[in-house]
Amino acid sequence: MWRKLLQPQRPLDDNLELQRAPSLRVRFILTGMLVIGVITGIAVKLVFDYSQKLADLSYDRLLKSAILQMDENVGMLRGDVTIEIPWSAFSTLAQANEDRIFYKVESSSKGFMTGYPDLNSAPEFPIELGQVQFFNREYAGEMTRFAWMKRYLTEPDASGTVTIALAQTRISREEMSAAITQRAVQVVLVIALVAIALIVFGSQLVLRPLHRIERNLEERLAGDLTPISMRTPKETHHLKVAINHFMERLKTNLEQLENYTADAAHQLRTPIASLKALAENARDIRSPSEQHDALNNIIHQCESLSETVNLLLNQAVVSHRLQTHQMGIVNLLEPISQSCRAQAVSALRKGVHLSFENELESALIIGDEFTLHQLMQNLIENAVRYSTLVQPDERLEVIIRVESLLGTYRVSVIDHGVGIADEDKEKVFERFYRGNTKNQSYQITGTGVGLAMVKDIADHHHANITVNDTVPNGTTVCIEFPAYLGNYEVG
Amino acid sequence: MARQTVIRNKDAQSNLIKHTKRYMELILLSVFGFLVSGILALFQPLHAAPVYFSNGINEEEPYAFHEPPTSGRSGIETALEVSPERTLHIQSTLDIESFEPLLKEFVKRNPDVKVAYEDINTLELYQNLLDEKANSNASLIISSAMDLQLKLVNDGYAERYSSFETDKLPSYAKWRNQIFAFSKEPVVMVINRAHYPGATFPDDRESLLASIRLNDTAFKGKIGTYDIRTSGVGYLLASQDARQADTMWGRLIEAFGSHDVKSYCCTGDMIDDVAEGSLIVAYNLLGSYAAQRVEKDPRLMMVLPKDYTLMLMRTALIPKGAKNYEDAGRFLDFILSKDGQEIMSLKKLLYPISSVKTDSQKVFAMPLGPTRVIELDQQLLVGRDLIKQQRFIEGWRSALEIKKESKNE
Numbered sequence: 031m032w033r034k035l036l037q038p039q040r041p042l043d044d045n046l047e048l049q050r051a052p053s054l055r056v057r058f059i060l061t062g063m064l065v066i067g068v069i070t071g072i073a074v075k076l077v078f079d080y081s082q083k084l085a086d087l088s089y090d091r092l093l094k095s096a097i098l099q100m101d102e103n104v105g106m107l108r109g110d111v112t113i114e115i116p117w118s119a120f121s122t123l124a125q126a127n128e129d130r131i132f133y134k135v136e137s138s139s140k141g142f143m144t145g146y147p148d149l150n151s152a153p154e155f156p157i158e159l160g161q162v163q164f165f166n167r168e169y170a171g172e173m174t175r176f177a178w179m180k181r182y183l184t185e186p187d188a189s190g191t192v193t194i195a196l197a198q199t200r201i202s203r204e205e206m207s208a209a210i211t212q213r214a215v216q217v218v219l220v221i222a223l224v225a226i227a228l229i230v231f232g233s234q235l236v237l238r239p240l241h242r243i244e245r246n247l248e249e250r251l252a253g254d255l256t257p258i259s260m261r262t263p264k265e266t267h268h269l270k271v272a273i274n275h276f277m278e279r280l281k282t283n284l285e286q287l288e289n290y291t292a293d294a295a296h297q298l299r300t301p302i303a304s305l306k307a308l309a310e311n312a313r314d315i316r317s318p319s320e321q322h323d324a325l326n327n328i329i330h331q332c333e334s335l336s337e338t339v340n341l342l343l344n345q346a347v348v349s350h351r352l353q354t355h356q357m358g359i360v361n362l363l364e365p366i367s368q369s370c371r372a373q374a375v376s377a378l379r380k381g382v383h384l385s386f387e388n389e390l391e392s393a394l395i396i397g398d399e400f401t402l403h404q405l406m407q408n409l410i411e412n413a414v415r416y417s418t419l420v421q422p423d424e425r426l427e428v429i430i431r432v433e434s435l436l437g438t439y440r441v442s443v444i445d446h447g448v449g450i451a452d453e454d455k456e457k458v459f460e461r462f463y464r465g466n467t468k469n470q471s472y473q474i475t476g477t478g479v480g481l482a483m484v485k486d487i488a489d490h491h492h493a494n495i496t497v498n499d500t501v502p503n504g505t506t507v508c509i510e511f512p513a514y515l516g517n518y519e520v521g
Numbered sequence: 522m523a524r525q526t527v528i529r530n531k532d533a534q535s536n537l538i539k540h541t542k543r544y545m546e547l548i549l550l551s552v553f554g555f556l557v558s559g560i561l562a563l564f565q566p567l568h569a570a571p572v573y574f575s576n577g578i579n580e581e582e583p584y585a586f587h588e589p590p591t592s593g594r595s596g597i598e599t600a601l602e603v604s605p606e607r608t609l610h611i612q613s614t615l616d617i618e619s620f621e622p623l624l625k626e627f628v629k630r631n632p633d634v635k636v637a638y639e640d641i642n643t644l645e646l647y648q649n650l651l652d653e654k655a656n657s658n659a660s661l662i663i664s665s666a667m668d669l670q671l672k673l674v675n676d677g678y679a680e681r682y683s684s685f686e687t688d689k690l691p692s693y694a695k696w697r698n699q700i701f702a703f704s705k706e707p708v709v710m711v712i713n714r715a716h717y718p719g720a721t722f723p724d725d726r727e728s729l730l731a732s733i734r735l736n737d738t739a740f741k742g743k744i745g746t747y748d749i750r751t752s753g754v755g756y757l758l759a760s761q762d763a764r765q766a767d768t769m770w771g772r773l774i775e776a777f778g779s780h781d782v783k784s785y786c787c788t789g790d791m792i793d794d795v796a797e798g799s800l801i802v803a804y805n806l807l808g809s810y811a812a813q814r815v816e817k818d819p820r821l822m823m824v825l826p827k828d829y830t831l832m833l834m835r836t837a838l839i840p841k842g843a844k845n846y847e848d849a850g851r852f853l854d855f856i857l858s859k860d861g862q863e864i865m866s867l868k869k870l871l872y873p874i875s876s877v878k879t880d881s882q883k884v885f886a887m888p889l890g891p892t893r894v895i896e897l898d899q900q901l902l903v904g905r906d907l908i909k910q911q912r913f914i915e916g917w918r919s920a921l922e923i924k925k926e927s928k929n930e
Contacts, residue, residue: 107912115906117764124898128697130675131899135908144907146676170677 055233062229070222074215081210085203086175089126090164093177096122097162097196100135104192106185111137111192113144126202132169133197137183138190151195153178159191172199239266243273255281294342301335345483348404352490355398359514362393362402362439363432369406370430377414377428384410387431393439394514397491405487406430408480409443409507416447416505438494438510446504455497459485572617574628574636608635609848613663614643614754615835616789619809619870626864627855634848642786643669643753650678650840660843661852663835665807666753667702668760668901670836674699675902680839682850686857694834694874696897702834703856704865706808706872707888708758710824711792711815716743716801717822725828725890726769729802733776740780743801745791748784749917754833755786757895758805760904760913761831765893769828773804778921796820807833809871812885816869823886830888833895835871 099119105112113135123131134145154165160181167176174197182191239262246258257274308331312324370386377384413428429444450458458481488495494510613620617640624636639659641649643666650662650673664670673679679699687701694702710729712722718736723729733740747755763770783800785791788810791803796818808823815823837856839849855861862873872885895901903909 112912113908114912115903115909117900117903120900120903121898124896124900127692127898129899130677130697131902132675144909 055237058233059229063226066222066225070218073218077214078211081207084210085207089203092122092125093196093198094162097177097179097194100194101179106188109187111139111183111188123198126198128201129199131198134195136193149195151193169197174199239263301331305331341480344404348401348483351398351401357396357398359394360397360399362395362511365399365403366406366430366432369403369410373410380414380418382414382417382426382428385427385429387429390432390434393432395439395511396514401487405484408484412480413443413445417445419448437513439513440508440510442506442508444500444506446500449499449503449505450497458497572638574624607633608637609660609845609852610637610658611661611663612639612641612646612659614641614646614665615663622868622870623856623861623864627852647753659840660845661837661849662840663837665833665835666757667834667836667895667897668757668904669753670700670838671897671901672905674838678841680841680843680846682839684850684854686854693897700836700838701853702836702897703874704835704871705832705874707825708831708833709806709808709811710802710804711795711806711811712802712822712824713795713798714820714822716798722822723824725826726773727828730772730776733780740801742781744777744780745783745785745794745800745803746777746805748786750914751786758831761895765829774920782921813869825886825888827890830890830892831895832892834897
């Protein structure tokens, strides 16, 4: 059974499975790229906004300097407000190489003074006298940046206000902003690419210990179940430990199986050898009546052998069931009464009387009916078998009793046989242990696996199993099953 | 008007009236100019029409230039190919004499293009372009009045143009790819050798002023300069002088005013008068004209002021909605090309914008002292500010007329 697992699967299936399987690395890289993409997008947007602001800030300084120079040269000439635009004002603005310049100077007394009469010089923001304000507005088919200011004339012979609007197209600003953005975007993109490369490279690096473990396992000889001893990083330590634990369990199981097989072979060898001796004996006997007895002996031996084989088979089935079958809600009384009925006739043939004592209507537990049946069968068989070892004149009785205790159901199998010595009570549940009964052991048939199986099944049902003496003689085996605490009455 | 202004306008069709509302000063002058040019047109109808250059076809235009058909092509074939739309109309302030060889060469190289060349005053040129209806023909505008040209570009009247040749231009020689300088020449004085009083000829403004002071009577009525009211380039030069050296300009204008300065529209007329002896000195002349004339006329002498020499660029632009944008660009490329620049230099027509490596360097005198290049950028707008312009012209006129009135008393 376990050899089958080691056979390699067909390579085609292997490949198909590999193709369909989601890739950890691809997932990792994609997630990383997505995150980096989002971050890059945000960074570019920020840079774009920032570069616009920066360009405006820089060129607004030029514009402010120019408008202030113009403002400084507002004066009075023969009682009239006038302006002498200084060359330097526009040479400041000429630093923005390609940008066109428009302006308009107005005063409260004269209205339009100079510049471009059709320039819309209405301020964009609330007027603060003496303060320069900046805004964008379209003029002459181009978006322009306006510097705008209004102030009171301060000359002694003047009254009223003067308003200056100075506009400059945005080409240099856009160029500067584009230059900053371009450089920044280049840097951001390089960083993003490096980050992605790191993720790709890193994912390779991160998964490398896994590949190493994989290779270590691949390269092992069949049957090599020694723990992985290679050094691995912390992150894969638990995986390594889990694999090692798993292998340990596998190893134990395999050992048990091997032992079981060896012991079973051993158990079968003795009866077969005796069978052979009996058969040889029968062959050599001349007397027909003696030969008849010898053949009867052989048949008896065969029955016993078949019983042993059945038991072994049952145990294999039971252990398989215990491992694979889900447990459900079971009425404990069913398998018990079935077992009693099944055993009653064969017990009577041996002169043992079975009695089933029960006052409950039902006893619900979580369990598996088949295995419970096996459990009861074993217990009753054992009880019957050991009952027959006492003096035949006594009345032989095996009592099966079901009681409800607090939260548990206790099933007792009571016999009045030879009993089990105290030092053996601990060992009866060990596999292939055959108790040294108080008289002789090898007269009764048995494989030594029955009670071990009982213990397995009981453990599997979280049941507590104890072996006590029956007064005055005999053995009482008690199993306490936890009751099912569902909607049903607990007792 | 108290003084007679010499105006020899060659364009009878000029229409200045509509767009001079803001320039009160100029309205009067332009009405006057219109009348004069109208009268001139009556007597000299040949001057009124633009000059045509074409290859192989005889148009009715009197000044059509005919290039002999190139080999393998008959004139008739060319005539068939020429579509009437392929006329490149150029309006320019350049004298035809300075430009003719270039135009001829261009027509020779582009036989299917006919060039109509119209010589026109700088201010008129500017006004024409503002009035879109009056100026529907010109596809290329060439002017020495850098400030007016730049203002046209700033105010959105120019078309963008970019080519291999314009890309080669240094950045100071173009703006926004809408205006291109193809010539850079010094601004000079021309003096009459024979009539100039004093032992030495002046080599800068200071020495000119000293001569005038020493020979007060000799200079009376014998100094000529641009009339900044009628000449765009005259205004530009004067305003740049005032900008570069305000005090010197003040002293000059005062001296000019007290010696009955004569104002002219054009460099050519001033040089004529200097040659004839009716002027001793003419101030602020365009170097290329002066150099041409001085070369041929031993009576004349060109002075490049040593204190500083203004450098003026001649610029070309393609007006918005130009009918023949393509050929305008082609012509622009031609005059900016190595060949075009070499023709300018070798035939002694103009100072090239790019340095041409030929022996002709010695032909055109280059400034000895520091040069002040009039920069082709937004600063030029300041000079054309309404108030600044009014006040500058007012100052100029009062400086000249006050002196005159005081003399009349």
